[in-house]
Amino acid sequence: MAKPPQYIKQLFQEYSENDTMTIDDLLRFMIEFQKEENVTIHDVQDIFEHLNTFQSRKGLLHLDDFFRYLLCDLNPPLPVKVHQDMEAPLSHYFLYTGHNSYLTGNQLSSKSCVNPIVKALRQGVRVIELDLWPNSKKKNDVKVCHGGTLTSPVDLVKCLFAIKDNAFVASEYPVVITFEDHLTPNLQAQVAQMVMNVFREMLYRPGTDCLEKFPSPESLKKRVLISTKPPEKFQNSKPSQNKKDPKTDQGQVDDEEFIEEVDEEKAAPEYRNLIAIHAMKLKGRLDNIFPDIVRNKAKRLSMSEQQLENAVTKNHGTDIVRFTQQNLLRVYPKGMRIDSSNYNPFVGWEHGAQMVAFNMQGTGKYLGIMQGMFRGNGGCGYVKKPDFLHDDQYNDVLVPCKPKQVKTTLKVKIYLGEGWNLDFRRTHFDRFSPPDFFVKVRIAGVEADKRKMRTRVIMDQWIPEWNQMFEFPLTIPELALLRISVYDFDDIRKHDFAGETCLPVSELRRGIRAVPLHNREGDRYKHTRLLVGLEFD
Numbered sequence: 001m002a003k004p005p006q007y008i009k010q011l012f013q014e015y016s017e018n019d020t021m022t023i024d025d026l027l028r029f030m031i032e033f034q035k036e037e038n039v040t041i042h043d044v045q046d047i048f049e050h051l052n053t054f055q056s057r058k059g060l061l062h063l064d065d066f067f068r069y070l071l072c073d074l075n076p077p078l079p080v081k082v083h084q085d086m087e088a089p090l091s092h093y094f095l096y097t098g099h100n101s102y103l104t105g106n107q108l109s110s111k112s113c114v115n116p117i118v119k120a121l122r123q124g125v126r127v128i129e130l131d132l133w134p135n136s137k138k139k140n141d142v143k144v145c146h147g148g149t150l151t152s153p154v155d156l157v158k159c160l161f162a163i164k165d166n167a168f169v170a171s172e173y174p175v176v177i178t179f180e181d182h183l184t185p186n187l188q189a190q191v192a193q194m195v196m197n198v199f200r201e202m203l204y205r206p207g208t209d210c211l212e213k214f215p216s217p218e219s220l221k222k223r224v225l226i227s228t229k230p231p232e233k234f235q236n237s238k239p240s241q242n243k244k245d246p247k248t249d250q251g252q253v254d255d256e257e258f259i260e261e262v263d264e265e266k267a268a269p270e271y272r273n274l275i276a277i278h279a280m281k282l283k284g285r286l287d288n289i290f291p292d293i294v295r296n297k298a299k300r301l302s303m304s305e306q307q308l309e310n311a312v313t314k315n316h317g318t319d320i321v322r323f324t325q326q327n328l329l330r331v332y333p334k335g336m337r338i339d340s341s342n343y344n345p346f347v348g349w350e351h352g353a354q355m356v357a358f359n360m361q362g363t364g365k366y367l368g369i370m371q372g373m374f375r376g377n378g379g380c381g382y383v384k385k386p387d388f389l390h391d392d393q394y395n396d397v398l399v400p401c402k403p404k405q406v407k408t409t410l411k412v413k414i415y416l417g418e419g420w421n422l423d424f425r426r427t428h429f430d431r432f433s434p435p436d437f438f439v440k441v442r443i444a445g446v447e448a449d450k451r452k453m454r455t456r457v458i459m460d461q462w463i464p465e466w467n468q469m470f471e472f473p474l475t476i477p478e479l480a481l482l483r484i485s486v487y488d489f490d491d492i493r494k495h496d497f498a499g500e501t502c503l504p505v506s507e508l509r510r511g512i513r514a515v516p517l518h519n520r521e522g523d524r525y526k527h528t529r530l531l532v533g534l535e536f537d
């Protein structure tokens with residue numbers, strides 16, 4: 001275990017008397033130094049009780065106890081509970097969103113099953129996507145699979161039960177199921193029956209043609225919402241003469257293109273009545289699309305990452321932000337990502353897109369950033385969008401040529417790390433010597449705020465002590481994420497990965513905090529963590 005560094009000793013001196021700290025001393029430390037304005041004597045009493053195991057004298061903390069406290073889970077870098085306003089309409093939040101949620105691996109030949117759905121929900125994902133196809137092997141049956149590929153199917157009913165059983169384990173805020181449906185009216189009626197039978201009163205059905213305004217996550221706790229395109233007969237938008245424009249579609253392998261012609265007479269009203277969030281597809285030229293949208297009805301529009309980028313390049317950024325002030329925008333990975341990789345989520349977030357849909361089964365920088373965003377707000381899967389995205393006067397806050405004003409400077413001090421010796425084998429990093437750790441400290445965010453720094457390498461130490469400070473001036477701190485990753489330095493080979501995390505800057509708790517590290521899949525290591533100082537100027 002790490003020993004308290006000089007700086008922590010000084011801090012302890014400052015807040016203790018005769019080398020012991022009382023409950024009142026710790027309270028003073030938390031208010032003055034950790035800037036926890038709302039902390040009470042009861043909170044501190046609870047902490048003392050939890051610390052009891054390594055307390056040598058009851059009711060008093062020694063230097064080692066104080067240091068253990070700073071490095072333990074009772075001192076996390078983010079608030080643990082939901083703390084944002086949850087009473088605003090759904091369109092005011094970013095939702096943790098999955099793409100092809102049933103796939104275990106790549107987009108072409110991997111197996112489909114309920115496990116990735118269960119895992120995603122238990123990580124806090126709130127939007128699950130299911131692609132519905134007729135089951136060619138069984139009459140009147142529906143399967144879930146990635147159409148037009150060799151991925152194996154899974155029964156719809158199994159998926160629905162998996163969602164029901166796991167929806168509210170990680171969070172009690174609503175789960176949205178987005179259907180991409182390729183079904184006949186007959187099968188749609190069957191799906192309606194199935195969905196009703198599985199979810200019953202959990203299902204939220206507004207009972208009106210189309211919502212004027214979305215309800216709030218608070219009012220939809222423990223509810224399941226279905227979002228899909230209503231059958232043609234019931235669409236109150238323009239008739240289907242607007243065939244897809246090859247210029248905006250650019251060879252997307254998006255399944256909605258394969259939608260079957262619906263027999264209008266037979267379109268299933270039961271199915272239509274399931275839909276809480278009406279979906280529509282981007283059709284026609286971009287210039288016509290946004291003025292075309294009926295302003296007073298709340299809908300969901302789907303765009304591929306590429307369509308979004310094109311729209312932004314062609315100066316539709318402000319239109320998109322305005323659209324997302326009342327409606328939902330879902331962005332999905334382009335069809336070329338057959339390896340289930342992901343894309344830069346900031347293009348969507350900067351423009352207010354609530355559902356930036358990600359392949360959750362992989363690893364990678366962008367998935368790490370996505371996981372980081374949704375560690376915010378107690379990990380409940382809903383993060384409130386920054387206020388400026390809901391400003392009536394919104395006007396290209398993010399245009400690249402506009403001069404940027406630094407709103408705040410984040411100061412990150414990396415003190416030390418510990419736990420690798422407990423989570424890894426002795427020879428995991430270097431065969432013949434202890435590891436040589438260094439830390440990369442980076443900001444992900446809007447272009448102007450991106451920055452990369454790193455600590456020096458501490459050679460041959462399982463418990464490295466860096467004591468290095470880094471400063472990050474931020475123009476849009478609301479969208480900035482702090483990325484921290486540790487590596488074992490190697491001369492000849494690629495450095496070995498030794499844990500990472502990503503944290504929303506706007507939620508960081510100030511003071512000295514214990515920052516737990518995660519593996520590449522986002523699972524937390526049991527013991528590996530850093531002691532980090534966090535301040536704003």
Ligand SMILES: [Ca+2]
Nearest residue numbers: 429430490496
């Ligand atoms: Ca190594």
Ligand SMILES: [Ca+2]
Nearest residue numbers: 430433434435
């Ligand atoms: Ca070494």
Ligand SMILES: [Ca+2]
Nearest residue numbers: 430436489490
């Ligand atoms: Ca090494």
